[in-house]
Amino acid sequence: MSGPASRARVVLVGPPGAGKSTVGQVLARLLAVELLDTDDAVERREGRTISDIFIEDGEPHFRALEHAEVLRALAEHDGVVALGGGAVEHPDTREALLTVPVVYLEVSMAKALPRVGLSGARPLLVESPRARWKALMDSRRxxxxxxxxxxxxxxxxxxxxxxxxxxxxLERGDLRPRSEA
Structure with missing residues (x-):
């Protein structure tokens, strides 16, 4: 990643329903830092929901906003960062993530779908949620x-x-950026 060094203490990635926001809140409390959820940050910055962004401007526009928010979070937030499930699809985001400690929160479809529900809040899971979740995981895992x-x-x-x-x-030093592995 070009620019200033990353400040994020740890980043959580994983599919919808893995618990990134929930685990992130507890982890931030344990570490005595703040949690930044990039999906929430995009919604605040845009003044509308992710579903509305998808409907009004399309997924590519949302992904560009998401990528910019991830880079901003990595550079400016000294705490826990929870990424949206699809953030890892952007190659430059993945490159930036190699410079910070990242935890992949893995979850089965059986546990994830009840956690996320089947509402319009998850635009990529509205139609055929089981098939769509499996396809997303096949490409994102x-x-x-x-x-x-x-x-x-x-x-x-x-x-x-x-x-x-x-x-x-983190405390033991076992969780380090992949670029240091």
């Missing part, structure tokens, strides 16, 4: 794995335990 220094399965462990696992890995 290798990208999550590419940037992650740690993979955590969120299916069975409570949120507090997941956040503790990440905090302990």
């Amino acid at each position: 290798p990208l999550y794995q590419e940037v992650a220094g740690l993979v955590v399965d969120t299916d069975t462990e409570p949120v507090e335990r997941l956040a503790t696992l990440v905090a302990e890995a």
Whole structure:
């Protein structure tokens, strides 16, 4: 990533329903830092929901906004950053993520879909949610794995335990940027 060095302490990636925002809130509390959710940041900056951005301007426009927000977060936010599920699809985002500690929160479809619901709030999952979620994961799983220094399965462990696992890995120095591996 060009420009100033990253300030983000840890970044959480994964599909919708993995628990990025939920685990991120607890992890931020444990680390005594703030959580920045890039989806929320895009919505605040744009003054409209992600669903509205998709409908009014299309997915490519949203992805450009998302990429800019991720780069801003990595450069300016000294805490936990939770990325939207598709952020890793942008090659420059993946390159930037190699410079920070990244945790891939893995989840099964059986656990993810009930967590996200089937409302219009998840524009990519509105039509044929199971088939769409599987297709998204088939394309995104290798990208999550590419940037992650740690993979955590969120299916069975409570949120507090997941956040503790990440905090302990950071404290031990086991969770480092992929560029340092």
